[in-house]
Amino acid sequence: MSDNPYKRLAERLDALPNGFPAAEDGAELRLLEYLFTPAEAALAAQLRLTKETPAQLAARLGGDEKSLRAMLKDMAKRGLIAAGRAEGGLGFSLLPFAVGIYELQFDRIDAELARRFEAYYKAFGQLVAVQPAVHRVVPIGQHVEDAKHVRPFESATEIVYRARAWGVVDCLCRRQQALIGKPCGHPIDVCMVLSDVAGAFDNKPGIRAQTREESLATLRRAAEAGLVHSVSNNQEGLWYICNCCTCACGVLRAMAELG
Numbered sequence: 177m178s179d180n181p182y183k184r185l186a187e188r189l190d191a192l193p194n195g196f197p198a199a200e201d202g203a204e205l206r207l208l209e210y211l212f213t214p215a216e217a218a219l220a221a222q223l224r225l226t227k228e229t230p231a232q233l234a235a236r237l238g239g240d241e242k243s244l245r246a247m248l249k250d251m252a253k254r255g256l257i258a259a260g261r262a263e264g265g266l267g268f269s270l271l272p273f274a275v276g277i278y279e280l281q282f283d284r285i286d287a288e289l290a291r292r293f294e295a296y297y298k299a300f301g302q303l304v305a306v307q308p309a310v311h312r313v314v315p316i317g318q319h320v321e322d323a324k325h326v327r328p329f330e331s332a333t334e335i336v337y338r339a340r341a342w343g344v345v346d347c348l349c350r351r352q353q354a355l356i357g358k359p360c361g362h363p364i365d366v367c368m369v370l371s372d373v374a375g376a377f378d379n380k381p382g383i384r385a386q387t388r389e390e391s392l393a394t395l396r397r398a399a400e401a402g403l404v405h406s407v408s409n410n411q412e413g414l415w416y417i418c419n420c421c422t423c424a425c426g427v428l429r430a431m432a433e434l435g
Contacts, residue, residue, distance in 0.1 A: 181218035182208045188221045194272035199299035207292045211277065216251055219244075220270060227260055227267025255280025279416075282348045282367075283382025290355035332395055332405040335414050339370035342391035343377035344384050347419070360421060366398040368417040395419075 178184055182205045189196035198204055208217060222237055230245035237244075248268045252259035256277055258269045271277050281289065336342065347367045350360060368391060369383060377385040386394065398405065398419035406418045 180205075181214045181221065182212070185212065185217040185221040188270070189273050192225075192270070192272045194274060194276070196273045197300065199296060201295075201299070203292070203296040203299050207273075207289075207296050210289055210292055211254075211256060211281070212251075216247065216256065219247060220251070220257055223257060223268065223270040225269055227258070227262035227269040229262050229264045229267050231264065232262075233268070254284065275416075279348055282345045282351070285348060285351055285355065287355045290352045293352055294356050332407075332417060333392065335370065335407065335417060336368075336388065336391050336395060339372065339388070339391075340374045341371040341376040342386040342388060343369040343380065344386055344391070344394050345369060345382060350421070362403060362421045363397065363401050366394055366401070366403065366419045368394060368419070370415050370417070 178187075185208055186196055186198060186204050190198065196204060212220065219237075223233075228236070230241050230248060233239075233248070234241040234244050248257065249259070251257045252268060256271070258271050258276075260267060260269075262268075271280075278293065344365060345367050346364045347362075350362060350364050353359060354364075365384075369377065370391075371377065375385075377383045395405070395417070401419075403419040403421055406420050407414050407416065
């Protein structure tokens with residue numbers, strides 16, 4: 177096993193279904209080095225996909241429970257790992273790099289992270305190249321000529337209606353492109369987060385809480401701007417709607433570049 181905590185974390189992330197393949201020039205390591213301290217990378221590499229409490233982690237990995245708790249809570253606050261309910265209390269688990277760690281940097285991304293991400297993205301032409309696809313595109317109540325039957329869950333408006341909390345954040349992809357000098361004219365404040373817990377986004381840094389009506393208005397504004405709505409490729413547990421453009425967003429940019 178490598179002594180480099182970033183390499184261990186990169187290999188752990190690449191073992192997940194979303195993948196995080198190594199670049200020939202080590203661009204993936206430089207990304208992780210900017211986001212994680214060595215100690216944080218070493219800890220994240222040992223997390224499971226199921227949530228464990230600090231007490232459970234201390235028992236499995238060793239170390240002081242109080243110190244582990246403080247580090248885990250700080251990492252979760254910065255979008256580096258997931259946090260939520262677990263048997264025995266607050267638990268923590270590993271996040272994939274995308275969709276996961278990267279997208280949660282929406283309120284922290286700066287020019288340096290944007291450059292490091294672009295270098296990694298360019299090494300592959302697309303960020304997530306797994307089957308089945310991580311994202312799927314959904315229509316907004318308009319007729320689409322397609323051989324597939326469009327079921328109710330495929331409607332972006334239905335996804336919004338089913339949620340109990342709504343928020344909007346700036347599009348990370350368009351912010352990233354602007355930071356490397358490639359801005360586009362599409363609106364940036366249209367990427368949507370959803371929750372089945374009422375009030376989930378109240379007083380959340382970086383997230384502007386909305387009502388259902390405001391969220392539907394955001395969806396309409398994105399559609400009128402010619403953006404395409406994509407969500408994670410599952411029917412249940414949808415927690416975001418990305419309103420994508422081919423000039424900036426990773427999902428559609430990859431499609432355009434690959435033809």
